[in-house]
Amino acid sequence: MALENRLAGEDYRFLLREKDLDGSIRYGNLQMWLRVTEERRRMVERGLLPQPPYVDDLCALPDLNERTLLENLRGRFRQEKIYTYVGGILIVVNPFKFLPIYNPKYMHPRWSRAAQRLGKLEPHIYAVADVAYHAMLQRRRNQCIVISGESGSGKTQSTNFLIHHLTALSQKGFASGVEQIILGAGPVLEVRMGFSADKACFGASFCCCDP
Numbered sequence: 001m002a003l004e005n006r007l008a009g010e011d012y013r014f015l016l017r018e019k020d021l022d023g024s025i026r027y028g029n030l031q032m033w034l035r036v037t038e039e040r041r042r043m044v045e046r047g048l049l050p051q052p053p054y055v056d057d058l059c060a061l062p063d064l065n066e067r068t069l070l071e072n073l074r075g076r077f078r079q080e081k082i083y084t085y086v087g088g089i090l091i092v093v094n095p096f097k098f099l100p101i102y103n104p105k106y107m108h109p110r111w112s113r114a115a116q117r118l119g120k121l122e123p124h125i126y127a128v129a130d131v132a133y134h135a136m137l138q139r140r141r142n143q144c145i146v147i148s149g150e151s152g153s154g155k156t157q158s159t160n161f162l163i164h165h166l167t168a169l170s171q172k173g174f175a176s177g178v179e180q181i182i183l184g185a186g187p188v189l190e191v192r193m194g195f196s197a198d199k200a201c202f203g204a205s206f207c208c209c210d211p
């Protein structure tokens with residue numbers, strides 16, 4: 001139904017609708033809703049309405065479509081915020097320059113999602129490591145982090161940050177040499193798993209195992 005009612009030339013839009021008790025879904029006046037959101041966008045462009053703040057979780061966008069999604073990522077990137085959530089997934093935009101967001105100040109002892117939802121903590125790659133590490137300890141199950149992106153998008157760099165934070169969490173810091181051993185094993189594992197050349201297609205995966 002959403003497709004049928006799409007305005008000509010419009011991007012795809014994602015609408016979340018609750019089902020009624022009988023299982024049916026009421027879309028209301030979709031055309032009207034689309035016109036209102038389009039009108040609001042034009043007014044923001046003309047400066048008649050303030051620019052809505054960039055959200056750190058794309059699920060919180062009131063109108064989620066390709067344009068608002070990219071605008072949000074672009075706006076955050078301009079503010080040097082390269083990390084953005086989509087629910088439990090972390091999007092990283094490669095800055096191709098060093099940002100001072102990996103120093104010990106950012107190695108919070110506990111990157112609680114609750115604190116992040118309250119806006120106290122920005123999305124960060126260390127939070128992903130933290131969630132995997134604590135899920136492993138609490139559930140006593142191995143965890144896997146999948147990193148995907150095209151060649152040069154920053155998969156290797158992200159893996160290094162994950163390992164860096166995981167070794168810090170496990171109290172086996174740089175001094176123990178564990179981090180360097182794991183980082184050194186990366187290229188060997190890639191070749192053994194046969195996806196060195198095609199890493200960008202398959203994505204890199206990183207497992208966090210309970211010893």
Ligand SMILES: Nc1ncnc2c1ncn2[C@@H]1O[C@H](COP(=O)(O)OP(=O)(O)OP(=O)(O)O)[C@@H](O)[C@H]1O
Binds near residue numbers: 151152
């Ligand atoms: N978070 C980051 N901060 C700063 N620079 C970054 C970051 N992520 C990536 N880069 C830069 O981008 C370059 C390419 O990143 P990286 O080697 O991790 O990509 P990749 O996805 O592993 O590439 P490939 O699939 O070809 O191996 C790095 O050499 C680095 O200069």
